[in-house]
Amino acid sequence: MAMADEIxxxxxxxxxxxxxxxxxxxxxxxxxxxxxxEADAETHLPRPxxxxxxxxxxxxxxxxxxxxxxxxxxxxAAAGVWIGFAAPDxxxxxxxxxxxxxxxxxxxxxxxxxxxxxxxxxxE
Amino acid sequence: xxSDAQAADRSGEAAPDTALLVAYGNGDAVAGRDLVAxxxxxxxxxxxxxxxxxxxxxxxxQETMIRLWKIAPEWRQGEAKVSTWAYRVTMNLVTDRLRAxxxxxxxxxxxxxxxxxxxxxxxxxxxxxxxxxxxxxAALPERxxxxxxxxxxxxxxxxxxxxxxxxxxxxxxxxxxxxxxxxAAALSGRKEELGYGNG
Numbered sequence: 001m002a003m004a005d006e007i008x009x010x011x012x013x014x015x016x017x018x019x020x021x022x023x024x025x026x027x028x029x030x031x032x033x034x035x036x037x038e039a040d041a042e043t044h045l046p047r048p049x050x051x052x053x054x055x056x057x058x059x060x061x062x063x064x065x066x067x068x069x070x071x072x073x074x075x076x077a078a079a080g081v082w083i084g085f086a087a088p089d090x091x092x093x094x095x096x097x098x099x100x101x102x103x104x105x106x107x108x109x110x111x112x113x114x115x116x117x118x119x120x121x122x123x124e
Numbered sequence: 125x126x127s128d129a130q131a132a133d134r135s136g137e138a139a140p141d142t143a144l145l146v147a148y149g150n151g152d153a154v155a156g157r158d159l160v161a162x163x164x165x166x167x168x169x170x171x172x173x174x175x176x177x178x179x180x181x182x183x184x185x186q187e188t189m190i191r192l193w194k195i196a197p198e199w200r201q202g203e204a205k206v207s208t209w210a211y212r213v214t215m216n217l218v219t220d221r222l223r224a225x226x227x228x229x230x231x232x233x234x235x236x237x238x239x240x241x242x243x244x245x246x247x248x249x250x251x252x253x254x255x256x257x258x259x260x261x262a263a264l265p266e267r268x269x270x271x272x273x274x275x276x277x278x279x280x281x282x283x284x285x286x287x288x289x290x291x292x293x294x295x296x297x298x299x300x301x302x303x304x305x306x307x308a309a310a311l312s313g314r315k316e317e318l319g320y321g322n323g
Contacts, residue, residue, distance in 0.1 A: 007308050014245040015308055018260075019276045021253035026277070027172035029165055033182050037164050037189050041156030044193035046149055 141206035142199070149196035156193070163207060164189065166278060167214045173273050174218045176262060184217040211280075211288045215270060222266060241312040260310040264303055271299035272307070 007015065141162065147155035164185055171181035188210055199206075245253060261269050267289070274285045275296070282300075286293045 007305055010242040011308050011312070012304075014242040015304055015311075017245050018253050018257040018307070018311070021250045022257040022261075022277050023279070024250065025254035026169040027178070027181070029168040029182070029185070033168075033186075034160060034164060037160045037186060038157050040186065040190055041148070041160055041193055042153055044190065045153050045156060046151055046197045048151060 142201055142203075145192070145196050145199050145206050146201060148193070149199055159192070159206075160189065163192075163210050166207070167210055170211065170273060170278055171214055171218055173258070173261065173277060174215075174269065175221060176258070180221060184214055184221065187217055188213045205284070205287075208284055208287050211274070211284075212290075215288060219266065241308055244311065256311060257307070260307045263310045264306045268299050268303035268306055271296055272303035275300045276304075 141159065144155040144159050144162075148159065167185045167188055168181055171184045172178055175181050175184070191213055192206070192210060245256075248256065261272065264272065270289060271285060274280045274288065275282065280288075282293050282296045285296045289296065289299075291299075
């Protein structure tokens with residue numbers, strides 16, 4: 001497989017002319033094909049990662065929802081306190097017991113601890 | 125040789141392509157279109173010369189560009205020259221397709237070998253010269269053809285061809301020299317002397 005003779009300068013010049021003709025006749029891509037490549041580039045264009053996205057400006061609804069939640073919790077707490085005071089009397093009534101049950105060692109009766117209707121109305 | 129490679133890395137063309145790719149990776153659509161305009165015609169010319177089939181060349185270039193888009197977000201400045209990377213991917217895809225084909229063109233298929241190359245070329249039109257060159261290129265062994273196309277038709281410097289082909293610069297010089305001798309042989313009918321035989 002020994003390579004034989006070197007190219008003569010005359011052949012070399014002829015080859016250069018062929019190569020020059022080849023450079024001038026370079027295959028060129030069509031416009032449609034280039035448009036397809038551009039569409040591919042658009043399709044694969046990286047989008048910003050979610051963590052890097054700017055935080056959305058809070059809407060009025062978002063701002064109010066926090067206060068509404070807190071207000072709801074406060075209302076539930078107040079209702080719980082009121083029920084805590086009012087329930088023994090109600091439960092006793094439902095259970096058929098009298099309302100004069102003796103209280104604890106302090107000597108108070110339950111009726112003394114339960115707010116009167118006027119007191120309950122005062123808080124509303 | 126090292127200085128040649130370094131000089132190639134410092135050439136003015138590398139930075140803009142890299143900057144465009146990084147910009148594309150950051151979501152710049154215009155940078156993507158600019159890269160298509162810069163790279164696609166060169167990659168297509170290379171692929172079409174190697175494959176001698178326009179639609180196949182389009183498929184190869186499209187696949188190369190899609191791979192480029194996918195790698196863009198991870199691309200870092202100074203990592204590599206974008207065109208070198210793209211040529212290399214294209215070359216590998218071309219090689220896969222050539223190897224999947226049955227040999228369709230042998231050196232015997234070269235049109236009208238002339239007794240004297242210089243005399244024959246002298247009488248040809250430019251169109252005929254380009255066609256004769258195309259036929260002769262097709263008859264070269266694949267690696268020689270790659271080197272000749274990249275060096276003498278695409279005009280790339282030897283250090284860049286070395287990086288694309290993953291070989292040394294001396295090996296590129298050897299391949300291009302043998303490739304030119306092969307072209308001359310194919311065109312002048314001296315193929316037997318140079319050992320290419322019948323396929």
